[in-house]
Amino acid sequence: MAFTTAQTQSNYNIVMEEKRREHFELRLVRLDIDSRNEYMVFMRKDCPVCISEGFEALNRIRVTKDNKTLVASLIVWDNETQLRHDQLGLSNAAIDALGAIEGEPLSLSHLDALDSMGNVRKKIYGNRLNQGEFDTIVKDIVNRNLSNLQLSAFLASCTGDSLNKEEVIALTKSMINIGYKLEWDELNIYDKHCIGGLPGNRTTPIVVAIVAAAGLIIPKTSSRAITSPAGTADTMEVMTNVNLTIAQMKKVVKQEGGCLAWGGSVQLSPADDILIRVEKALDIDSEGQMIASVLSKKAAAGSTDVVIDIPVGPTAKVRSQLAAEHLSEKMIAVGKAIGLNIEIVLSDGFQPVGRGIGPSLEAKDVLAVLRNEKNAPADLRERAVILAGELLEMAGMAVVGTGEFKALKIIRNGTAYDKFLAICKAQGHFKEPGIATLKHPVYSNQKGRVFEIDNRRLAKVAKLAGAPSVKTAGVLLYISLGSAVKKNDIIFEIHAESKGELEYALSYLNTQKEIIKIKES
Template structure:
């Protein structure tokens, strides 16, 4: 450190800066001496007892001309930085210029096209997980990694990301899990698969994500029914009691470096096969999974567009899974259109409970896909071989055992933080001609549901009425938009009128 720093007191700033650590100093602060901060845009804030590694955080520095925000003897920490630092307001800290992490030298080597060693990749991931990189530095690593990663680099990256956060271990075997690579609206199979598998007796501690670019993640939808932000200890108690859970993985800090990378790569549109595989497998490795089923939807408007691309991705998952010690199986599924009748947390939760409750009006496609995935997972039980898993899954669903297992999980995780109801600002989008529905643009449907307010408003989204292959007449409704606020209603309606997402041939 070039200077031991200046003594200041921390002040909590009501600023949501997303993922990034931000510190605020007043323009009048004596800490802004030119000899101390000339040429530095980031600061290190240090104090004994801080929750962050080494008792310090690194934050990007902003200055404020607003009197008293913060005071001249204070440093303000925006909400994410204050939460990570873990000390109360008024605590005295030392503030000094932050030296760039040494691991940035390895990032520069990667940008130059060189192959990195395990120690270098581990150092990069450790600094990512500790939020020592600014967004531009995270971007630099992503660009270098997206250009080329050898198999050994990819293995080192996956292991390092898993090791950088919580590593769960279980007193059971096998520990089964599933993951869908995403992109398909309404594809909420995990919330049906987990209770089926748990009812059978296999252990499935499912950690799931919140939505980033979609209108609902599994955690968002499960939060309509139950609490998902469980601690590690609470998660263990639920699994011991129920043989499964459906919780938000971010709260138990699985592969935190991956969350940092995702937060930058999604806006940039960086989504290589290698980074996707490292992201998924690092979280599953950290979760203690021993047997993993990967769902890869394939379709013209899915993340994977054709069979050749799907086979390449499948081989990469199987290769890395094997090297990491996880039995990894890949299911290539239909990704041509939305699954189920709803897009958005409340609508998707209704679909899930309709399937589990054996409602005659439950979406048949969501039921069938969930049964087939659950059947493949159940065949990790040595007693179920040669395709017997599917029949067992059907029996557990139709007997009500899966519904009972889901209710036990809901009760054990506790009530959701708020009651979620379907939004009442609605409009139906009609077919613009007579004919047969030939295609549905998944990306467009996701975008329309997000414009309507999902997933922030859990009751926003789209109720789907028609699927590919159905005949429609001009004026018949294709789907209904449920919006949260009037401006979101207007946004979603205008976008749907410009492009409904449906293709109809006469």
């Protein structure tokens, strides 16, 4: 049978396309490499695909299996025993995302230039970005098209006062629009957030218990630690399941009026969850990015009324009254632009809150307050009562000025604790916090009164001891500002689960002078 010229050309094109695909396909080998949020592809430097395509280390490459495609950073692999010329490796997360099986052929191709990186470069050079430009960046973040290196460049370009009010609003809207948004039957949905910076400031579980016990709806999603020894999700995970699906979260809220879930498990504002992992590695937390992070998740959770706690102190995240007022104004303005009613509470940021620093130790403080134990930390109870009282007043459940009294009453009569247990059980279970196997006391080297505590350096001791990944690790405080101490009194105790981590924390502590300053009376 004869073919026309067009048919012959078409057949030729099909054959050449098949040959091209064979040439650019490699078979998958599972290397069992965990690269967290970043997808990675591993190839031999003498692999024919690397040579013919000019791929180099850290190039961004499209990897395709059937109709699924992802973008991965190239790692050049020299281990001949694990990879042959016709094979490639992928990080575990990339394998899961593609649904690939070892031995399957995967196609490779260059990644076209990303418009989002042009926008990032524009920001690096101090230019303003509009809504469309932020939309492009956030879309590429969620689609995993940007490497951690590129994400770091974006985060660095947003530090300090780099983002003005309009840019923060635009970034917040982009982060809301790209993810899932919860909807509730009730008109008013309440929430609370602390911007962080104070070790041990674990008011959220107490506030949620009080507010839900009062009959309000408070579907709380919280993050894990970014730069601190514990986030609310880390602390709650000590006592219950926080990895809820959206359906599970809605069921718990319908049953109990509130929940305490990890935000990452319900994928609200998914760009934020990716950025948080990179921020944690960089140990930075920029103002504009922080506002967008907090408020995008509140809006995505369906909240309408939010109380935000801003601790102010020389070693807190916000160090002056002027900075706190500036941040408050920007938060209220951004909240208004996205439909949130926000109340700001400025609080004392001169020292840690409660006694425990680290997931289990902070959980013990929370339970002590809710159980009305005699030795419960009074400062933690007072802060939680102030914040819960503000929410009760916003809801019209208490006359202005009486919210704190009503909130304290809900703790005192035990209904807050009952509600907390009910929420934990609705989320799967309740269990008591564990205790570390290793404890190392740190003693006062003089007599006097405590007049200064360095929040940041004390938090670092807790992190070096293993918190938050090791739930029982951290620091237990025996003093607070104004405490009278004698020489050789215990001022705090380091908790750890391994000798290596304990020694790591102690080696840092030995290089630091006066994390806790004591003056003679």
